[in-house]
Amino acid sequence: MFFLFGLTTREQLRFTRSASCRYCGQFAPQQVVQRKTKLSVFFVPLLTLKRTRLQVCTNCGGTSRISGSEEHALAR
Ligand SMILES: [Zn+2]
Structure with a gap:
């Protein structure tokens, strides 16, 4: 039996x-990005193993990990 496993990481701008x-x-536009790492079998993504939210500054490029409540606070 032959199985082909892999990990795929995708980023999505929220x-x-x-x-x-x-x-x-600086008071600058901040992008909230969701990064998902999925387990794939035969190139088909099946399970989400890791989900992180990032805040990316468009002025300096500074990136920091934020929690779900911080994302909701930014979304208002
Ligand atoms: Zn900045």
Whole structure:
């Protein structure tokens, strides 16, 4: 029997909001990105193994991991 396993990581832009950056301190558009790592069998994604939310500053490129409640606070 032969199985082909793999991991696939995809990023999806959720939304963009203007907020102050924690790195450069500028009031600049902040992108909220969701990154998912999926287990795939024969190139078909089956299970989501890891899900992280990132806040990316469009001014300086500073990236930080945020929680779900921080994402909801930014979405308002
Ligand atoms: Zn910044």
